[in-house]
Amino acid sequence: xxxxxxxxxxxxxxxxxxxxxxxxxxxxxxxxxxxxxxxxxxxxxxxxxxxxxxxxxxxxxxxxxxxxxxxxxxxxxxxxxxxxxxxxxxxxxxxxxxxxxxxxxxxxxxxxxxxxxxxxxxxxxxxxxxxxxxxxxxxxxxxxxxxxxxxxxxxxxxxxxxxxxxxxxxxxxxxxxxxxxxxxxxxxxxxxxxxxxxxxxxxxxxxxxxxxxxxxxxxxxxxxxxxxxxx
Numbered sequence: 001x002x003x004x005x006x007x008x009x010x011x012x013x014x015x016x017x018x019x020x021x022x023x024x025x026x027x028x029x030x031x032x033x034x035x036x037x038x039x040x041x042x043x044x045x046x047x048x049x050x051x052x053x054x055x056x057x058x059x060x061x062x063x064x065x066x067x068x069x070x071x072x073x074x075x076x077x078x079x080x081x082x083x084x085x086x087x088x089x090x091x092x093x094x095x096x097x098x099x100x101x102x103x104x105x106x107x108x109x110x111x112x113x114x115x116x117x118x119x120x121x122x123x124x125x126x127x128x129x130x131x132x133x134x135x136x137x138x139x140x141x142x143x144x145x146x147x148x149x150x151x152x153x154x155x156x157x158x159x160x161x162x163x164x165x166x167x168x169x170x171x172x173x174x175x176x177x178x179x180x181x182x183x184x185x186x187x188x189x190x191x192x193x194x195x196x197x198x199x200x201x202x203x204x205x206x207x208x209x210x211x212x213x214x215x216x217x218x219x220x221x222x223x224x225x226x227x228x229x230x231x
Contacts, residue, residue, distance in 0.1 A: 106148055
């Protein structure tokens with residue numbers, strides 16, 4: 001028997017001329033780099049694909065200025081308890097890999113999505129990293145000025161000041177050791193990678209995040225930074 005799930009809010013609602021964008025990948029009601037509300041434009045597209053693969057359907061009702069109700073139906077099944085999630089496997093593989101004596105350090109994660117912050121924070125903490133968080137570019141620059149970080153994971157799209165602006169501000173103000181910055185972005189085209197590098201970033205991870213790749217890049221760059229300091 002299908003199970004119906006409903007989630008309602010009393011938020012800003014969705015304009016009629018924007019409703020067609022909601023279930024399209026990388027599309028947002030507000031798609032500016034300094035938008036007021038977070039997200040990558042992937043969540044609903046991924047949700048739609050998951051629900052439909054489970055034989056269900058998804059939809060919503062919304063009135064601008066009054067809020068929205070999202071609903072979906074699926075046939076539920078209990079996952080076997082021995083199945084470990086991808087993030088858990090990725091953390092274990094990186095921790096057990098070669099050179100794990102270099103795992104550890106202080107990281108700044110710049111990300112406005114609470115779910116991504118939680119997952120990255122959990123994994124990185126298990127690898128003995130000390131992790132701090134910032135939800136917008138201005139806060140990133142402010143926290144970086146206080147010093148002590150070995151690497152920044154920089155979301156490209158954040159409210160108020162985006163990741164490109166924050167990276168340029170950091171590079172313009174650096175007077176000593178250069179801090180590694182890894183970009184995290186939903187835009188996966190080659191041109192987007194070039195734009196990240198041109199802004200002063202040292203690495204690039206596309207969303208949805210491959211956590212194994214992310215952990216390996218963090219480990220590589222923090223390890224190199226520690227080695228350079230010891231020379």
